[in-house]
Amino acid sequence: MFIDLVTIKVKSGSGGSGMSSFRREKYVPKGGPDGGDGGRGGHIILEADRNLTTLVDFHYSGHYTAKDGGKGAGANRHGRNAEDMVIKCPIGTVVKDPQTGAVLKDLTVHGELFRIARGGRGGRGNARFRSSTRQTPRFYEKGEPGEEKELVLELKMLADVGIIGMANAGKSTLLSKISNAHPKIADYPFTTLTPVLGIVKYGEYDSFVVADIPGLIEGASDGKGLGFDFLRHIERTRLYIHVVDPTQGDVAENFNMINNELKKYDRKLSKRPQVVVINKTDLLTEKEIKAIKAAFKKKKVTIEFISAKQKEGLEKVINTVYNMLKELPAVQEIQPSFVPEKLERPVVEKLFDGVYRLYSKRVEKKVAMMDFNNPETTGVFMRYLEGEGLDELFRENGVQPGDTIVIGEREFVYEED
Ligand SMILES: Nc1nc2c(ncn2[C@@H]2O[C@H](COP(=O)(O)OP(=O)(O)OP(=O)(O)O)[C@@H](O)[C@H]2O)c(=O)[nH]1
Ligand SMILES: [Mg+2]
The missing domain is CATH 3.30.300.350 (GTP-binding protein OBG, C-terminal domain)
Structure with a gap:
């Protein structure tokens, strides 16, 4: 199952209690205070991991509780600090506050860590409360309670290129021919139900990441077909390969329709550069190809003709995309929103x-x-x-x-x- 939006509940560990104790030694009648501090409670930390591609694990277990810190002990022994709980999440996970919707963090790099709940500090033992006026403090602190909160995790995949287009246009076929990915391909709409990432090799050392998402149909913005929620996964791409199927009605009209759906989702998305790829040329006559070229003449777009299935024209598409990517800025991180520290007035x-x-x-x-x-x-x-x-x-x-x-x-x- 592919899940890209979850709410989780977390509770970090509470600090361990401090200890109240007095030194007992042979021949020392009245030992001083020697109660140790409690240990820190466990933090809860998210770690971005490139091997994960969905938030499904969070969907099944939405509750995370870290361990509490150990109690302090006599002879100034410090309680054990609890182990932190590290939870892995896919790259592109955005952490949000469910109340305000504020972005707290965007995890974009493999191995990146973000603390979502701080473990409570340990309470101080009575040894810490000794002063010139208080020689025998029996006083100690309990541990600080752990933080308890709800968070929203939203996955917005990171890829250089997003493949968009109508259902059944051949998007997954294209991905399977140019990358290492093996998406499901079939002759019916909505074969692809979840986004798939693939790596396209370029030359000896270079590569770029391509995301194939479920197809769109007219009215996707009103929830038709699979709707357009999956468009969140091309929000963070730098350009689109727009695959058009010339065997499904008017080519230019279909092209405009998809662009309109994009615009309805987010105006910014519709402005991103596109490489238009007319697919299934093996089913077209020369005359039909000419007509399509003519129809696209006035549109200021880069257009390529391919047959994904027969691996025709693919190298040219890869070259075009690669050269455009070189000129485009890197994928933007989502900046955390400014969340003012709540002024705490009793x-x-x-x-x-x-x-x-x-x-x-x-x-x-x-x-x-x-x-x-x-x-x-x-x-x-x-x-x-x-x-x-x-x-x-x-x-x-x-x-x-x-x-x-x-x-x-x-x-x-x-x-x-
Ligand atoms: N003749 C021909 N058929 C193709 C070509 N490319 C893809 N197809 C066929 O078109 C059908 C749909 O291909 P997919 O790659 O699953 O299409 P898609 O755009 O990913 O479809 P959805 O995931 O359902 O949106 C399959 O039967 C493919 O074999 C092509 O270049 N020529
Ligand atoms: Mg597909």
Whole structure:
């Protein structure tokens, strides 16, 4: 199955918890704090791989969860950092934010990596909280929670040349004769159901990549035939080979029809240079060929006559394409959209009388990392809230001493100092 658009859910690993522990040694009556830090949670990383051609694997398992970091231990032992989860994807995978549609990354090079979810950092052990005024901190941090998010992956193949044209025109036959690809060929429309890439060798060292896509028919933009969604796979080509079948009605009309469908999909696409290839010349008379030449005279296009099936005229097409490619700019990467860092302003909302909720990603994260079983923690946390100026925000929102404030998954009683 060929899949070129998926939504996935990912969750990176949470950081491991820090440890609270004190040194115990023979003859050392009161050892200092020696609780180690927790390890980092696993990142989730995408890796572009030229051996993949579809997003089908993501379709079947849309959920990815990386491992959590290990707990810190006594004797200052650091928890184990979790292994990162590396997921392979085809070249040309575009990562998008499902809410805004913003492009986060375009993976265009084999081996390229992109971190889609950051592993949480490990919590600090109590050894880190020792200070001149606090010799025996029992205080430690829990690990930072992993990131949980949804992402859209869209495959927009990368190729130098896209083969376009009506269904049954002989596009796949052409690809099979000029490249290493073995697409399915048959005498009925819509033989090709998914894009196929082939490499065309030129001379001893040169080559270019050609993409064969499913055929178009009139009304493809309205969903007729296989529709025109597959055109996304020629968005990133530098020129088209437009295969025209002279045995299927009026040649010039068919040519215009395909160009119109392209324009409906995306104006930019219809402006790309084309090499028009009139195929199946083995079925044409000299007179018919002359008439076609005449019909195309006024159109400013490069036109070639071939019989793909009988391998006639193919070398000339390859030469023409190669020489045009030399003059054309490389395939463009899709630039990530500018996504402004959301300014995080804490908000207090009254849930009901005497109960309020504080919304703030940053503070919620802090709460998740604190060990409230330890009596010291509440004091530390209250000082943190004060330092962040949240005391004032609570007062402004009418929070009274004795009221409850919910932050993340915990509740606190508001007290004035
Ligand atoms: N006589 C003749 N037949 C050809 C030629 N090229 C292709 N064909 C035939 O045309 C039919 C369609 O060929 P395909 O290569 O599958 O056409 P396509 O454009 O890929 O078709 P779809 O994938 O369905 O859009 C097959 O029966 C081919 O054998 C040619 O040069 N001469
Ligand atoms: Mg085909």
